[in-house]
Amino acid sequence: MKYVIGIDLGTSAVKVLLVNQLGVVVQEISNSYPIIQRRPGYSEQDPEVWVEQTIHALKELHQNFTEDTANIEGISFSGQMHGLVLLDENNEVLRPAILWNDTRTTEQCKEIYDVIGKERLLEITKNPALEGFTLPKLLWVKKYEPALFARIKTFVLPKDYLRFRLTNKLQMEYSDAAGTLLLDIAKKEWSTEICERLDINLTICPPLVTSDEMVGELSAEIAKETGLQTITKVFAGGADNACGAIGAGILQEGKTLCSIGTSGVVLSYESSSNKDFNGKVHYFNHSAPNTYYTMGVTLSAGHSLSWFKNVFAKEVSFDELLANVEDVPVGANGLLFSPYLVGERTPHADSTIRGSFIGIDASHKIADFTRAVLEGITFSLNESIHIFREEGKIIDTIVSIGGGAKSDTWLQMQADVFDAKIIKLTSEQGPGMGAAMIAAYGCNWFETLQACADVFLKVEKEFIPNEENIRKYKELFGVYREIYSTTKVLNEKLLSYRS
Known part of the structure; x- marks a missing residue:
């Protein structure tokens, strides 16, 4: 071998x-x-x-x-x-x-x-x-x-x-x-x-x-x-x-990746360099030969969840923290979270904006806050998908990798918020697998990277969007998009008080 x-x-x-x-x-x-x-x-x-x-x-x-x-x-x-x-x-x-x-x-x-x-x-x-x-x-x-x-x-x-x-x-x-x-x-x-x-x-x-x-x-x-x-x-x-995209098989037009690590990325394949997104999203050379990709970034994606756990639920594991989220309805009982803990990148290139919980009620429990954090991260990533679609890109299937692919509840949430089929891979190794695939292709094991992906990458599960949840999330996404402009001035006034 x-x-x-x-x-x-x-x-x-x-x-x-x-x-x-x-x-x-x-x-x-x-x-x-x-x-x-x-x-x-x-x-x-x-x-x-x-x-x-x-x-x-x-x-x-x-x-x-x-x-x-x-x-x-x-x-x-x-x-x-x-x-x-x-x-x-x-x-x-x-x-x-x-x-x-x-x-x-x-x-x-x-x-x-x-x-x-x-x-x-x-x-x-x-x-x-x-x-x-x-x-x-x-x-x-x-x-x-x-x-x-x-x-x-x-x-x-x-x-x-x-x-x-x-x-x-x-x-x-x-x-x-x-x-x-x-x-x-x-x-x-x-x-x-x-x-x-x-x-x-x-x-x-x-x-x-x-x-x-x-x-x-x-x-x-x-x-x-x-x-x-x-x-x-x-x-x-x-x-x-780029390697994460290869490791998820994002090697053809229409293929899109959602990667949730410390930061979050929505990345979509592009076959040419002549698209113009006016700087709303990043546009980079792909590691696949003579191709490109567009990319939106959420600076504090998985970091928002780990921050929340470490500050408010340090004594429990991540599995325990997420255990009851599925029982909380869409919208977290009227609670919204914006994941701007370290500023934001897409669509707001703003290093001073900071996060918020909106709608806190005395009846809210830890599961409501946890679901709100997951939904806020997903809404932020959906900002990039929204930009892609406004520019005419068709996004109907998304490969999800990273921390966001470890929870079926979160994967279904992504399907509902993104209004797209979500794919979970059998063995998800992200950028490291992409690097290995480049080496395999370079060693002439395969004629193309796509041929390598066909052998190396297998689908474990698919998540289909729920029509009722799609409708609810579209309404909530509209509310979420108001948070940035509504809190920007307040955050600027608080800037001098940050240590």
Whole structure:
């Protein structure tokens, strides 16, 4: 039997999957690492811990593997998007990586609009200037750490740095480059115009490769340390959302993904680069060859549920917390929740808005609040689906992955709110599986990624929307959409009181 490895470099942990030719996950190893938060709004990590924890996972994988390691033919990667890793002329890390959820760069987003113009930026990059993207972080370093900025030889994103450390080859692939605000999405090249107008040397932008390109083999040092072989082929991989889409089979027009992790994503396949959503949703290069995807983001999706549990129901498990939600009627007995705990992304790019419970009554119990949290998260994700449909996209089938796919009650809620059939996969491994599929495709196990998906991915269950619930949720969604505009000014007045 032949095998591939998918490495998913997440925000809180690295997950390593060993997958065989039938798509069966033979081993799964996860190692966590901390986030550095030196000030409010700052979110950083030491890139060295990514390397250390990945090597530990690969060592453990090798120790548990009883066959010839030559049968492990390929490795590929998925990784957290947008994070800025700065390297000097010796490819040494200059400072801790600034992560996707770092919000210090509001000033730099304004600078990008002032210099480039919002419309021109959308024409080139297909995306608005948001704090989470890479270019604002680069401009922040330029202004506040000028001596360090002068030493920059190149920059990469997190999983690209990890891949460099395993191969000694340095590149960036298109699906991650699309999240930098420096890539011309349609032309698939770094934007000379953006670099020149913002006084950024184009030479710091690394070479670009496709996700399925073989970029090298394991270095002798890493092979010796992990027990794997230097003949193991290494493929570029993709951004976590692109790999999550591949791992859910979002490889054809009309296919849509709902992923509920810490943040939430609604992602839909696009076959061309000529759609125009006016920056309402993200538009990125896919990891599938010569394709794209549109994506809306809820910043605090699963995080809202874990926050609620930790603050109000710490003594119970998640299963116990969700046990009685099915008995609560649609609308949580008149209680609404907006999941703006850390701001919002789609459709409101607002870092200052915060969450609310609306309609609290003395009769409400913990199950009502829990259902309201689930419905609020789902309503927020439905904002993206609403935008897609307004632009003429047909969305009738959605693959749901992540925490939201672990509860049948929540899956049925998604079907009713989204007014679409929801599919739950038999083995849902998300971005790690997508990375493994890229490696399998790169190793020529399959002629296409779709052919790989046909073998690797199986449907476990389908959830069909309930007509009566569709009607009720459409009414409630209209009320939910009023919460942002109604509470925006109040939240701005409270901003100075936040610690």
